[in-house]
Amino acid sequence: MAQAINIQITANFEHNLASIRCYLHQHYQADQYESLLDTLFDTIIPNLQSHPMIGFDFLAQTVNSIEELKQVERIKARLPEGASIRQYNDQDYLLLYSLHTTEIALLAIKHQQQMLYDLRDVDG
Numbered sequence: 001m002a003q004a005i006n007i008q009i010t011a012n013f014e015h016n017l018a019s020i021r022c023y024l025h026q027h028y029q030a031d032q033y034e035s036l037l038d039t040l041f042d043t044i045i046p047n048l049q050s051h052p053m054i055g056f057d058f059l060a061q062t063v064n065s066i067e068e069l070k071q072v073e074r075i076k077a078r079l080p081e082g083a084s085i086r087q088y089n090d091q092d093y094l095l096l097y098s099l100h101t102t103e104i105a106l107l108a109i110k111h112q113q114q115m116l117y118d119l120r121d122v123d124g
Contacts, residue, residue, distance in 0.1 A: 004049070005052055005104055006104070009105075012108055013106040044088065054088060055097065056086060082100060084098070084099050093109055093110065094110050
């Protein structure tokens with residue numbers, strides 16, 4: 001029997017949710033926030049618990065500048081042995097999570113229209 005996957009929600013992830021709520025409210029789509037929460041708790045989190053490798057390896061992407069390479073190297077140096085950062089793509093949202101053995105930490109979530117990840121404050 002497979003071990004249960006624990007899910008942690010980081011402070012940065014909670015901050016991103018608040019940012020999405022504000023974004024949707026500003027664009028007269030406040031009802032979409034409730035839909036996001038339903039999707040997150042009814043679909044995305046169960047998918048990650050059942051298939052933790054479902055997202056692609058975020059740090060394996062091709063980098064286009066020396067600055068990106070240095071940032072990726074800094075992030076990799078902070079990860080525990082065997083851990084990875086993965087990206088889960090939903091229809092409207094991109095979600096970053098770290099995976100280490102039987103633990104997933106939700107690091108960041110962005111509406112596809114917001115598309116900028118800020119990983120400087122992601123400590124887990």
